[in-house]
Amino acid sequence: MMKLMDQLRGEVIDSVKRSDFEELKLVVAELGVKISELAEAQKRTEARVEELAEAQKRTEARVEELAEAQKRTEMRLDSLIQRVEELAEAQVKTERILASVLKEQGRMRKEIGGLANSFGYMLENEGIRALPAILKREKGINITVMDRRFVVYPDGGYDEINIYGEGMLEGQKVYVVGEAKSQLGKKDVTRFSRLLSRFSNLVKSPVIPVVVTHSVHPDVAAYARDFIKDLEIYMSYQLKAA
Numbered sequence: 001m002m003k004l005m006d007q008l009r010g011e012v013i014d015s016v017k018r019s020d021f022e023e024l025k026l027v028v029a030e031l032g033v034k035i036s037e038l039a040e041a042q043k044r045t046e047a048r049v050e051e052l053a054e055a056q057k058r059t060e061a062r063v064e065e066l067a068e069a070q071k072r073t074e075m076r077l078d079s080l081i082q083r084v085e086e087l088a089e090a091q092v093k094t095e096r097i098l099a100s101v102l103k104e105q106g107r108m109r110k111e112i113g114g115l116a117n118s119f120g121y122m123l124e125n126e127g128i129r130a131l132p133a134i135l136k137r138e139k140g141i142n143i144t145v146m147d148r149r150f151v152v153y154p155d156g157g158y159d160e161i162n163i164y165g166e167g168m169l170e171g172q173k174v175y176v177v178g179e180a181k182s183q184l185g186k187k188d189v190t191r192f193s194r195l196l197s198r199f200s201n202l203v204k205s206p207v208i209p210v211v212v213t214h215s216v217h218p219d220v221a222a223y224a225r226d227f228i229k230d231l232e233i234y235m236s237y238q239l240k241a242a
Contacts (some may be wrong), residue, residue: 001060002125089220102108124148124180128240131178135167141174141208143167153202159195163210175203178210184233191222196228208232212239 060237132143145166152158163178177199192211200207209231211224216233224230 004140027089068185072117082183083116090158123212124162125215126236126239127178127180127234131163131165131210131212131234132167134238135165135176135208135210135233139169139208141167141176143170146176151199151202153198159198161195161199165208165213169206173210175199176208176210178212180212182214184211184213184220185218186220186223189220189227193228209233209238212236 094183128146128148129140132146135141135143142163145164147164148158148160148162149164150158151164161177162180163176165176165178167174167176177196179188179195181188192209194211209228211231212235213233214236216224216235221233224233
């Protein structure tokens with residue numbers, strides 16, 4: 001009986017040992033699979049980390065490039081601002097110079113205008129002095145008045161007549177209205193014609209139109225004689241000879 005019990009105990013022990021071993025083998029096999037899976041996951045993680053590290057490097061390089069570009073942009077902007085400031089200063093100087101030039105031009109214009117008026121008055125004076133004798137000799141007019149004056153019209157308007165004369169021709173009163181121009185132009189002829197029309201309507205008497213000038217183009221002279229009936233044009237040298 002005892003032998004039988006010992007034999008049974010040995011068989012049970014062997015059976016347990018084999019069972020545990022088989023289970024252990026399964027556990028070890030499963031553990032090996034898990035370790036392999038973890039190793040693969042670790043590899044993938046490391047690869048991903050390397051990719052992220054490379055991406056980080058590229059990002060940092062791009063940031064550095066952008067920073068350099070920003071520096072260059074700021075430098076160009078600073079240069080542009082400086083250039084604009086220089087141009088603004090130059091503009092201020094130019095405006096000052098221009099204002100000075102315009103002021104000087106205005107002064108010269110006044111001086112030239114004054115000289116033109118002086119020459120105009122000199123020509124008028126020559127006409128006032130010489131025309132009585134010329135008109136007496138050429139047209140038989142006895143001049144009683146020859147001067148420069150303003151003529152006021154009933155409507156309150158007026159004309160300044162450069163050369164104004166009154167005289168007698170064959171027992172009839174006549175008027176002399178003269179225009180003195182250094183260089184006669186077509187616009188001068190038009191204005192003078194309008195003045196003659198206004199004056200003739202006022203006096204209701206014959207009006208002798210006269211122009212004295214230093215220079216007149218032949219075309220302008222022909223135009224003036226066609227435009228103003230009985231117009232006499234006298235050159236300044238003719239006045240001096242009178």
